[in-house]
Every structure is written in C-alpha cells, then in structure tokens.
Amino acid sequence: MSGMRDFWRALPTEGRWLLSTVAIQTLGRGLTLPFTIIYLHEVRGFDLALSGTLMGLIAVVGLIVTGPGGSLIDRFGARQVLIVGLVCMILGCTLLAFATHPAVAAAGLILMGVNFGVSWPGFNALIASVVTGDLRQQYFGINFALLNLGIGVGGIIGGFYVDVAEPQTFTVIFLVDAASSLIPMALLLGPLRRVRTQSEPSAADAEHGGYRQILRRPAVIWVSLLTFVAMFVGYGQMEAGFPAFARQISEVSTRTVGFAFAANTLVIVLFQFAVLKWIAGRRRTRVMWVMTLIWAVSWLLLGATGLVPDTLAAAIGVIAFMGVFAFGETLLQPTVPAVYNDLASDHTRGRYNAINSAAFQGGAIAGPIAAGILLDNDLPAVFIGLMVVCCLGIGVMALALERRITPAVNGVVEAQPAVD
Template sequence: MRQDARVNGIRGFWRALPTEGRWLLSTVAIQTLGRGLTLPFTIIYLHEVRGFDLALSGTLMGLIAVVGLIVTGPGGSLIDRYGARTILIIGLASMIAGCTLLAFATNPGVAAVGLVLIGVNFGVSWPGFNALIASVVSGDLRQQYFGINFALVNLGIGIGGVIGGFYVNVEAPETFTVIFLVDAASCLIPVALLLGPLRHVRTQSVAPAGETGEASGYLQIIRRPAVIWVSLLTFVAMFVGYGQMEGGFPAFARQVAEVPTSTIGFAFAANTLVIVLFQFSVLKWISGKRRTRVMWIMALVWAASWLLLGATGLVPDTIAASIGVIAFMSVFAFGETLLQPTVPAVYNDLASDHNRGRYNAVNAAAFQGGAIAGPIAAGLLLDHGLHAVFIGVMVVCCLGIGVMALALERRITPSVNGVVETQPAVD
C-alpha cells in the first residue's frame, strides 16, 4: 500500500510511521555516534599513534572505499536472495571484528585486515538498510524518511566527532583503543533490532511469473535509461560533493584560503547544524514536488557554494576567508538536504521488491565511485596549483547535475518523480 499521507510536523511524521519504521529511526543517531568518534581520527591514529608513514596510512584508509565498492555488487544480489536482515547482520559482525582489530593494530597487516572488514560492512550496509527502509515505508513517507534518517546520521556523527575531539590524545594510545571499541559496541544496537523487533521484516520476494528483462540481474537494471541517468547524476554529485569533503575542500581551505584548522572544524560543525535544523522544513517544502526539479535547485545551490569557496582565495589569511569557508559548508549543507531525500527515493520507486537490493547496490556503487574519484581529481589539480581550474570543474559539474536531472525527468513516471497522482472525482 502506498503511504502518501502528508504529515504536518515531526509528530505527524512519527505517527504515520509503521512500528518497524519507528524502531529503525529511533536509534539512528546512537548507532552513528560510534562512527563519528572514529571517522575523523582514523588516519591520525594510524600515522601519529601507530607510527605508520603518512603515505601508507592514506593507502590503508583507501581500503575501506575500495573494498566497499567491490562488495557492493555481490552484496545487493545476496540481499535480494537472502534478505537484508541476514546480510546486514553479517556486515555488522564484520564491522565489529574490524573495529576491534583496529583498536589493537600495532602493525600495518593487522590494520589492513581490520579496515578490509570495515569496508565489507560499508559495501552491504547502504543497500541493505535502504532496502529495509523501502520495505517498511513507501510513497511520500519514504522520501521523508530518507531525509530524516540523513539528518539523524549527521547528528550522530557530528556529536561523536565533537566528543572524540575532546577525548582522544595522541600521547595516550589507549584513548584511541577506547573509541574504536565504542564504535564496535555501537554496532550491537542495530544487531539487536534486526534479531528482535525487526526479525519479521522481509525484503526478499520471488519475481512475478514470466517477468524478464528489466526485472532480472544487474545488466538488465543498468540498461534502463532512467537508471543510467540517475546513476550518472549520483556519481557526479558525489564527485563534487562528498568526494571533496575529506580532500579538495580541506586542501583548498588550507592552501589557498589559508585558514586555520580550527576554522575547518567549525565549518564541519556548521554543516551538521544546518542539516539537523533545516532537513524537516525542507522535506515539507519538497513534498509532492518533482524530485528532478529539487535536484536541479540543489545543483544551483552547490554551484553557488563552490563559487563562494573560490572567492575565499581572493582574500587569503583573513577573517573574510574564514567566514567564507564556514559559509561554503553551510550553503553546501542546504544542498545536501535537497539531495539525500530524493535520489534514494527515485532508486527505490524504480525497483521492485525482488530486486530492491540490487537497485540500492547500483546507487551505492555510483556513490562510492564518485567519492573515490573526487579526492584523486582534487589532488591532481591542487598539487599543480590549478586552484581556479579546480573551482571551475566543481561548478561545471554542478551545472551538469542540473542537466542530468532534466534528462532523468523525461525518463521516469510522475509517480517515481515524487508527484502524487490524484484520483479523478466520481460523480
């Protein structure tokens, strides 16, 4: 049954959720707090605490994304065959083992194994949880759920990052051991949900008799024009978005805008604050509107944010530059509130129950591919002093997202595009 009730306020949204949806959403911020404790400090731990050289530490960090990308495809197929619950429990067990190993890793080999195990979880968690969400909620409520979930993930990671920043000390290695063990322990919360209140939720189903073509494997899925366009859009959005958050943005802010590291920290805090404060208001505004038009607006917002960051290079090492860097992340965050509810909703409205895992795996692969390519391109451009070219590439890619959104609009139905079709009046 399609859940299209328009809800007013957070209470209305909460009342409209089925019980399983409430269980899933109620613990998101707590689950991700553990990840926030370790995410900003892992490379510092490897380099400054365990003594691995910086190049090796960066290579080890890259294992998470590479392994996640490799695992995503098989993970999506396994989700459709055995159900999201089973695969998520395996992924979370891998995460627990990986974080525990990393907590005590005193040599690169042990650290590599731990990071590979963490990458396995990353590869299955995105398609798994998205498939689980889509099996519990549908219609306009699903779009709202993806948005609220994104805000809570950011809240958990943001709070975890702040706590970790005050707690960890490179002169006290045991503080890093503690945060990795807490990250491992936080994974027990979703495991308990999957084995308890959500144990009856099924995501896998048998394909309708005689159904072939676009309903079957990955080859048929990625041949669909709508999937091609939304996947290209996702890849480019991640290339100019999250692919730059750990590479291009900090490097530009330090090398070109010449702001202190504390300013970069405040910028990330501002990013989280904007998402948490504005996500629900944005969801109410975009409800019932064409998702592709929302993506088009997001593309313009992101283009403006990159121009704003580029302008900080004209006034380096000034208060204006610091304000501009923080403003960049704030404007960028507003664009995120437009992107995150819409793209996953399009993928899941294109999918059917028997191939939902594979559709979400395609989404995850496009996301991870862009996130991997982004830092590489940023490094090449910024290392050669092509600062203006770097900003120009980001802006052009943002405008390209808008073009791809319009192309996608012509290839999906109004229902998939988030427009609730009203029933004709009966005399």
C-alpha cells in the first residue's frame, strides 16, 4: 500500500483527476461489453455470423477515424477531439438500446466506433502529457486495473440483471452505458479544461512527424504488428469469440459469463500493482513474451470446456479461462502503450497513439468476424487452435521488436556513470 501512496503523491493534480474517475465511468461499459453479441443474436434474433460482423463495425469505423483523429489531436488538442467522440458514444448507445433492425444496430455501432477511434489516442495523449518519466508505465498499468474494475463490476451487475427473455433489460443497460459517458465529458469541460496536449513542432518533428515517416520506423512496424495480433486473440474475442464459445460450445449461462468477466477483473485488480513492481526495469519485450505463453494456456483451457458442455466443470473452466487470461493482461497493458509513447515526441504523440489505436482496431475487426465464421460453421477446435498459434506468434514479434528499440524505450534504465 505504501507504494500506491507514493505513486498517488507523485501524480500531478490532472493525473489524479483522470485516474480517480476511471472505475466509475467504465461501469456502464462493463454492463454491455459481455452481452452485446448475446443481445444481437439471442434477443434481437440476428444470426451469429451477422452479429459478429456487426460487432466488427465498431473497429472498422474506429480504424477509419483514428488516423485523422490522431492528426486532429496533435493540431487542436486531445480535449476537443474527445468531447466529440463522447457525444457520438452517447448517441450510439441510445440507438443500440432500441435496435430491432440490423440497420439501426449498425448505425449505433458506427457511432460507438467513432468514439473508440479517437478515445484511445486521445486519452493516451492526455495521460502522456500530464504524467512523465517512470510514473508513465505505472500509470498505464494502474489505469488498466481501474478500468477493469469498472468493467468487472458492471459485468457482475449485468449478469444478474439481464435476461434474454426480457429485452427491456438490455435496453436499460445500454442507456446506462450512454449516461456513463457524461462523467469524462464533465472532467474535460471542468478540471481538465486547461490541459494542453499539442505543442509547437521541432525541426525533427517537421521532417519525421507524418504518418508515412513514422510508419517507416522498423520499431513502429513491429510493435504495431504485435498489437494487431494481440488484439485479435485478446480484446477482439472478449466481445465476440469468448461469449459465443461459452454460450454455444461450453453451454454455460449468461450469469457464468458475467462471473467470468468478474474473475478477469479480480485478477487484474489484485495483481496489477505487484506485477508493475516486478516488471519495473525489466525489458518490456521479455515481459510480452511471458504474456504470450500465459494467453496460450488460457485458450487451451477454454477449449477444454467444450469437451464437457453444460456441466459444472465447463462453468468453472470458463471462469478460470478469464482469470488466467487476465494475468497475461497485467503484463501487456503497462508495456505496449509505454513503448509507443517513449518512441513519440510531444508533437507527434497523437499520431503515435493513433497508430497504436489503429492496430488495436484492426485486430478487433478481424477477431469478431473470424469468431463468428468459425463458430457458426461448427469449427470450435479450429478457433481455439488459431488463438494458440497467434499467441505464440506474438512472442516471436516481441523478440523482433527487442532488436529494434533502445534499452530506454524497452524499459531498461541504464546505470549512470559514477562521478568522482
């Protein structure tokens, strides 16, 4: 606890504002995250392949807007861009709450995609502008733990509340998700209204600050490929592949799905700070490699639940999958954003984080579509096998990245020479 108190005291006021409201503002997202594909498929009656494709719309739109969004962040500041994104989120969740036709659902998901496309680079640029030095990696990790706390509590509440036989329960949770976006908007209009993320470009920024120049850097290419695959097997499956597999193959209840997300949150909240202390000063790429082995084991565990469907063992296995997967997340989330932001300058931070977001969204596009196609065609073994192979591929990419970044960017603090 003393380490947490020291961290909190070291934060600037703006950093404290950002961190103190994370869990509350993500509660609404937790209500809907585990149940959106269940809502589209089992409540609104869209077939599983269509539901997976609709879920992919969020990432498609996010990918389209994230590039221009990153440039706008560097030009006008993260605050203004984030406010526009939050308005889109509120409208999108409201539309989705009443979506009885695929076109209405698509419109809602497109608006949500606009927000997701700008929120990742926007909030990361905001964080990096107010938190510097060694605090930054710690901040990303603790922010992730609090984000998952909000999502996990929301998942528990949603698991007990929603009922596929009562569509109005899903309407309520999407409206609550819309209302939760008012919290970050109030922060941006109030305590954070003076935070400035844009800066005057240096000569080096003017020459190397465009997307084309940034993407020519080998380190950026490798970390972006790694992010894409990690999102494909990770968060691209949390909204689609995992809930669909758990319901259709493992045959567990929606309540079990909610408990699985709660287990995910519990592991992250309990272990994230200890993990941060363990990885401090270690090569971030080696930490990523350990994460890939943990994720591979978790997917094999989920696959085993399909051998004993509709049993207590299947329910325990589904929950255990999310717990093991979560431990891997505690290794990934502090490291990848820190690499991107340590590669960036103040003037290019929005664009570097936009590239990170684009890789994230790309994996999230492919994830739900692949899950929908494979599971709709009764290929659960192929689905699990693909996830495991991709996990091992991330480890190979991490080692390639290690050869292309400096020790400082890789999280290694070089010893200072002794002074006589």
